[in-house]
Amino acid sequence: MGDGARISRRDLLRQGALGGLALGALSATGGAVLAACGSSSATSTTGPASPPTTAPPDTGSSRWWLEGNFGPVRTETTATSLSVTGALPTELTGLYVRNGSNPLQGASPHWFLGDGMVHGVRLEAGGATWYRNRWVRTGLYDHGGGLGASGAPGGTATLANVSVVSFGGRMLALGEVGVPYALDPADLSTVGPSLADGGGNGNMTAHPKIDPATGRMHSFGYGFTEPFLEYRVHAPDGTLLSNQPVALPRSVMMHDFAITGSDVVFMDLPVLFDMQGAVRMVSDPASGAVPYRWTPAAGARIGVMPLGGPTSAIRWVDIEPCYVYHTINAVRRGGHVVLDVCRLDSTFGPATLASASTRHRWTIGTSGSRLTFADEIVDVPPADLPTIDARHRGGAWRHAWLSEITSRPGEVAFSGCQHIDMVTGRLDRWVPGPTRTSGEWLFVPGGPGEGEGWVLAFVYDAVTDRSDLVVLDAQHVARGPVAEVHLPVRVPYGFHAAFVTV
Ligand SMILES: [Fe+2]
Secondary structure (H helix, E strand, O other), X not given: OOOOOOOOHHHHHHHOOOOOOOOOOOOOOOOOOOOOOOOEEEEEEEOOOXXXXXXXXXXXXXXXXXXXXXXXXXXXXXXXXXXXXXXXXXXXXXXXXXXXXXXXXXXXXXXXXXOEEEEEEEEEOOEEEEEEEEEOOOHHHHOOOOOOOOOOOEOOEOOOOOEXXXXXXXEEEXXXXXXXXXXXXXXXXXXXXXXXXXXOOOOOOOOOEEOOOOOOEEEEEEOOOOOOEEEEEEOOOOOEEEEEEOOOOOOXXXXXXXXXXXXXXXXXXXXXXXXXXHHHHHHOHHHOOOOEEEOHHHOEEEEEEEOOOOHHHOEEEEEOOOEEEEEEEEEEEOOEEEEEEEEEOOEOOOOOOEOXXXXXXXXXXXXXXXXXXXXXXXXXXXXXXXXXXXXXXXOOOOEEEEEEEEEEOOEEEEEEEEEEEOOOOOEEEEOOOOOEEEOOOEXXXXXXXXXXXXXXXXXXXXXXXXXXXXXXXXXXXXXXXXXXXXXXXXXXXXXXXXXXOO
16 A cells, blocks of 8 residues: 555545654664763753643553663753863854654654654853753644644644754754744744745755755655645745746655756655555554555656756656665766765665665766666665765765664664765774764864864763763764763754754
8 A cells, every 4th residue: 555646635634633744864772981071060951841741651662762762851951061071173163953753742653753852052162051952843742742633744744853954044943744943043942934935835855955056955845645746946045936846646755865066866766655554653653553665666766857947857767666865965977967875775664664774876877868877886884864064065075974874673773973085985983882872973064175174973872871962073083082062961862963053
């Protein structure tokens, strides 16, 4: 089922209150040593302002996303005077903020489907002035949180739990299906929906791309009713410049895409919306049902069109069924688009969240009457959650950082940081330790050259049950931390971060 047969919005609403869906990336378990010597001298915690939590956490062994450091935190904390080991670069002045899934009710039917919670650390001239974590006050949050809280997915019925993006003077929390929510970088409070005016369904991917040549933001939004996909361009000030439907035969889960300096690349991959799964998930959250289904018989294809559109000019090429949560970067080289991705054999299949991600280089020939496609496997340890120097988005690039994966049945677990030099082929790694683990690493520029700067991530320590914000020299990750900001609480494994300087 879930072949994406025509589904009307009325049908969706009639089927029951399927709340917003938000899917992100993948994360880790573990934890360990490295003498966390920090503590907070000023910490306050509060529960959710409204509404209160009512359900106890479900700690059934099959629901691993509610256990250990995958499990949600139940309070909102404000901590100041954070201690630091090492020396924070003075140039790192701004807010590191990371989004993730943290069910308001204490439980969710899937790791990806909890209410969005952002965790932020303010860095200032070599110091760390505060840590805060706050739920994003979405329409779903206001109705009690989670799926089934209000109406059909999309718009303000979003979990807003996947990423944070700084654009047009706004700090935006983004989910899988729904409108962006603006947050106040001063205290992580929710300002409200943003960038939704005139944008068709208003839904926005958690992975928009900002073209460094123009400052414009290219994005898409998918939904469960036609048009199943829309492509948008926003001016640097946040003004919507265009919104165009992209013809798709069915609703698919489209988590990411790519741009070059002259192209947009879409991935139409066989994770299909599954109405029966959606209804079952809402009616019986413990069933394990989810609203997406791996359906390789539906086929897979890559679409290429001019940057900015028109979407009617898109051309497609069939590929072997697979799934890609995250592209790394793309660049046009003559008559080819070269796209690096973290590729999975499948996801949302019957048994596992996902297979392990491997790095692939896809080369798409565009000069002939038909697109061509070549797939090259890059032989490095499995990794995902890529970050690059965003000043090289869509252009020639050299450096990437990824979170290394350790596979285990039923889940995907990340361990440390990989730095890949695409020119020399050199792979540098840093693994926090046997019981310490990181999530996504975020590159933050510290100089004019590509890759000059730092990579930052929350690292969880299972011994202390607390987390640190770890800073590595982006060019020398194997040397270990330049600095660590010690937090008085743990930060659950989550998804994507941003460094905001407004
Ligand atoms: Fe993602």
